[in-house]
Amino acid sequence: MAATLFNEALDGYDWIVWTGTINWIESLKDTLNTMFWPAVAAVVLSYRDRVDSSLVVRERQTTTNE
Numbered sequence: 001m002a003a004t005l006f007n008e009a010l011d012g013y014d015w016i017v018w019t020g021t022i023n024w025i026e027s028l029k030d031t032l033n034t035m036f037w038p039a040v041a042a043v044v045l046s047y048r049d050r051v052d053s054s055l056v057v058r059e060r061q062t063t064t065n066e
Contacts, residue, residue: 004034 008031012022 001035004031007034 008027011030012027015022015027
């Protein structure tokens with residue numbers, strides 16, 4: 001998040017140099033897109049790991065009960 005905000009600060013500086021203002025909408029979209037997809041990937045991978053772990057536990061329970 002810190003790297004994204006630093007990058008957006010640099011982009012804001014460039015916008016000021018080029019146009020005299022900051023394009024806040026574009027900056028917000030960039031920040032949301034940059035943070036959204038890694039967050040989605042983290043949630044999916046975490047869920048997948050939990051599902052895999054529960055399958056291993058069930059498999060162990062099944063083999064020990066036989």
